[in-house]
Amino acid sequence: xxxxxxxxxxxxxxxxxxxxxxxxxxxxxxxxxxxxxxxxxxxxxxxxxxxxxxxxxxxxxxxxxxxxxxxxxxxxxxxxxxxxxxxxxxxxxxxxxxxxxxxxxxxxxxxxxxxxxxxxxxxxxxxxxxxxxxxxxxxxxxxxxxxxxxxxxxxxxxxxxxxxxxxxxxxxxxxxxxxxxxxxxxxxxxxxxxxxxxxxxxxxxxxxxxxxxxxxxxxxxxxxxxxxxxxxxxxxxxxxxxxxxxxxxxxxxxxxxxxxxxxxxxxxxxxxxxxxxxxxxxxxxxxxxxxxxxxxxxxxxxxxxxxxxxxxxxxxxxxxxxxxxxx
Numbered sequence: 001x002x003x004x005x006x007x008x009x010x011x012x013x014x015x016x017x018x019x020x021x022x023x024x025x026x027x028x029x030x031x032x033x034x035x036x037x038x039x040x041x042x043x044x045x046x047x048x049x050x051x052x053x054x055x056x057x058x059x060x061x062x063x064x065x066x067x068x069x070x071x072x073x074x075x076x077x078x079x080x081x082x083x084x085x086x087x088x089x090x091x092x093x094x095x096x097x098x099x100x101x102x103x104x105x106x107x108x109x110x111x112x113x114x115x116x117x118x119x120x121x122x123x124x125x126x127x128x129x130x131x132x133x134x135x136x137x138x139x140x141x142x143x144x145x146x147x148x149x150x151x152x153x154x155x156x157x158x159x160x161x162x163x164x165x166x167x168x169x170x171x172x173x174x175x176x177x178x179x180x181x182x183x184x185x186x187x188x189x190x191x192x193x194x195x196x197x198x199x200x201x202x203x204x205x206x207x208x209x210x211x212x213x214x215x216x217x218x219x220x221x222x223x224x225x226x227x228x229x230x231x232x233x234x235x236x237x238x239x240x241x242x243x244x245x246x247x248x249x250x251x252x253x254x255x256x257x258x259x260x261x262x263x264x265x266x267x268x269x270x271x272x273x274x275x276x277x278x279x280x281x282x283x284x285x286x287x288x289x290x291x292x293x294x295x296x297x298x299x300x301x302x303x304x305x306x307x308x309x310x311x312x313x314x315x316x317x318x319x320x321x322x323x324x325x326x327x
Contacts, residue, residue: 001044010052011087013113013124025052055087063097074104081107081135095156099145107140130181137186153179155192173268193326205308207231218249231304232260235297240271244278254288261290263297293324
């Protein structure tokens with residue numbers, strides 16, 4: 001049988017309700033496989049119990065360690081693909097981190113569930129089974145890191161979580177899913193734009209996120225940027241615009257050669273330095289701000305945390321961001 005690796009990290013897919021009715025971590029990767037016997041008929045599994053935590057606890061340092069495990073696992077030439085079980089809260093972030101740092105072209109699929117294993121209609125078993133179908137599909141190669149949920153296949157770069165509890169919580173917006181599962185068949189609709197790749201750095205840069213709001217002034221941004229901060233991501237309005245009162249702080253930060261990237265609080269669409277009024281995107285660009293296309297705030301933060309420890313120049317970073325992190 002074909003060999004597949006399962007890396008269990010936790011999340012709702014690995015949780016049960018306790019006697020008080022609260023959902024808590026309780027299920028290992030081995031438990032998941034044993035609860036779905038048909039999975040073991042279709043593949044030879046190698047299980048890694050990486051962690052069993054809610055994904056709100058999955059910080060970038062854990063992502064860095066997970067990327068090391070994934071890269072080491074691909075040293076096995078017989079491994080057809082890797083499936084990672086994960087919580088949905090930060091699933092898109094871990095997937096994108098891996099998309100930036102895993103260079104092997106074999107499939108890496110992250111899956112999860114919105115309903116815990118105690119629920120009669122838990123979506124975990126179906127999502128795990130679909131992930132295996134993708135891992136064993138030869139056409140899944142060279143598509144980057146994938147997310148398999150609710151019969152849909154998404155690219156790590158494009159996907160967002162849009163709903164707190166629905167099983168169809170994830171969407172890739174106007175770009176659409178990469179594929180789907182229909183009657184156990186894997187159907188592919190498109191290939192994703194390949195993400196830029198980095199060697200794994202020994203550590204990650206400290207990058208902060210500041211969310212803009214109406215009536216905001218420059219004090220908050222100044223307070224957030226201490227001597228340890230190496231990069232700043234500002235989630236702005238619309239195309240990438242800020243209250244004019246914030247501009248003086250932005251100027252002070254960029255004058256310290258701290259890369260400052262503007263994203264949008266809009267879920268989909270590109271930022272661009274179009275508006276020339278005080279606080280408009282063109283005005284921010286004049287004062288050193290960078291723009292990241294359609295990349296989400298959280299994903300830009302991860303890209304910066306890796307890139308800034310990879311020895312790239314500011315001009316190279318600007319080039320990467322101007323393409324939205326695409327090769």
